[in-house]
Amino acid sequence: MPSAGTAAGEPLLAVEDLRVQFHTDDGVVKAADGVSFSVWPNEVVGIVGESGSGKTVSALSVLRLLPPTATVTGTVRFGGRNLLAASRQELRAIRGDRIALIFQDALTALNPLHRVGHQIAEMIRIHHDETSWKDANQRAVELLGLVGIPTPAARARQFPYEFSGGMRQRAMIAMAMANDPDVLIADEPTTALDVTIQAQVLELLKDVRRRTNSALVLITHDFGVVAGVADRVVVMYAGKVVESGTVDQVLLHPAHPYTKGLLDSMPRLEEENQRLLRIPGQPPSLIDVPPGCAFHPRCPFARTPGPCATAVPELRSVQDSNGQVAACHFTGELADVPVQAGDVQAGAGAGA
Ligand SMILES: Nc1ncnc2c1ncn2[C@@H]1O[C@H](COP(=O)(O)OP(=O)(O)OP(=O)(O)O)[C@@H](O)[C@H]1O
Ligand code: SF4
Ligand SMILES: [Mg+2]
Incomplete structure (x- = not known):
C-alpha cells in the first residue's frame, strides 16, 4: 500500500491555522479559531480540552467530514497535499485508508443495517477492490480477533445492536485498522465505557500503534488517558490551542x-x-x-x-x-x- 510520502524531517500531518465557523440563527460559532498542530510518524498526540472546546470539529475538518453549514479555512497538509483543497476523489482515497477516524459515538458510526464483519470487509474493498470479498471477510474476522473480540467469526455475522458498547468500540478500531492507516484519529474512544474496558481499549490502541507503525491522534477530555498513552499533548480551550508540548x-x-x-x-x-x-x-x-x-x-x-x-x-x-x-x-x-x-x-x- 502507498505511504503518505512524507519527506524526511516533515510531519506526517500538519494542521495550520484551521478556522471553522458555523453560521447559526443565534450567531456565528467559532468552533476552531486558528488551530495548528502537527503529527509526526509513529507518535501519539493527545488533544485535550473540556466539552465544546473544538476537538471533534478540528478532527472532522482533517477529513472534511463537517456538514455543509461549516465554513472551513486553513491548511491540512498530508502526503504533499492540502486536504482542504483536495478533490472529493482524492479525499475518498485517503479516508479510511491513509487516515482513519474512530468516531466519538461508535453506535451511530456503525451502520445498523449491516453485519459488523461486512462493514469492515467493505472498508477494505472500497480502497482495495483487487481484494476478493472472501479475502476481505476473512481479514475482517482476523481484525475482530486482533481487537480482542471472542469468537470473531460468529461475531462478524452479527449486527451492531448485538454488540456491547465496549465491543462496538473495538469493532470501530478494527475497521479503522483495516487498511493499516498512516494516521489513526480516535475521538474519545473510551468515554462511554466502564473503567476496566477503558483500560483495555487504551492498551489496544497502544498495541495497534506498535503493530502498524501508525501515528495516533487521541482526543479526550481526560488527562489520565493522555498521561498513559501520549508522547505529545495539545490543550484546547474555546476553539484555540492554549498549550502544547511533550507529555x-x-x-x-x-x-x-x-x-x-x-x-x-x-x-x-x-x-x-x-x-x-x-x-x-x-x-x-x-x-x-x-x-x-x-x-x-x-x-x-x-x-x-x-x-x-x-x-x-x-x-x-x-x-x-x-x-x-x-x-x-x-x-x-x-x-x-x-x-x-x-x-x-x-x-x-x-x-x-
Ligand atoms: N454542526 C454544528 N453546528 C453548529 N455548531 C456546531 C456544530 N458542530 C459543532 N458545533 C459547535 O462547535 C463547538 C465545538 O464542538 P466540538 O464538538 O468540536 O467540541 P468537543 O471539544 O469535541 O466537545 P466534546 O468533548 O463534548 O466532544 C461547540 O460549541 C459546538 O456546539
Ligand atoms: S493569566 Fe494567562 S491564562 Fe490567565 S487570563 Fe491572563 S492570559 Fe489568560
Ligand atoms: Mg467531541
Missing part, C-alpha cells in the same frame, strides 16, 4: 493556567484523601467568546484591568523548554507556580 513538559510543568486547572481536577492514584479541584465556571459559548484571553473569567491568575481582558495572547515558547508553547500573557511568570488546593476555587470569576 512530560505539559503534565509536569504546565505553563498555562487552564492546563494547571485541568491537571488539578484529575485524581492522582498515589494520593489518598485528596481534594479534587474543579475549574470554576463553564467553558464559554463559542458564539460569544470573552474578549482578550478567553479563559480570563475563570483564571485565578487573570490581571484585570490589564491585558488578560483586552489582548488575545499568542502562543509563545516557554522559556528553556525546547518546544513547549503556551498562550498566556504571563507564561514566563507562571511556568513554575504550582496550582495549590484552593487557588483555582479562590480565583473563581476573577476579572469577569
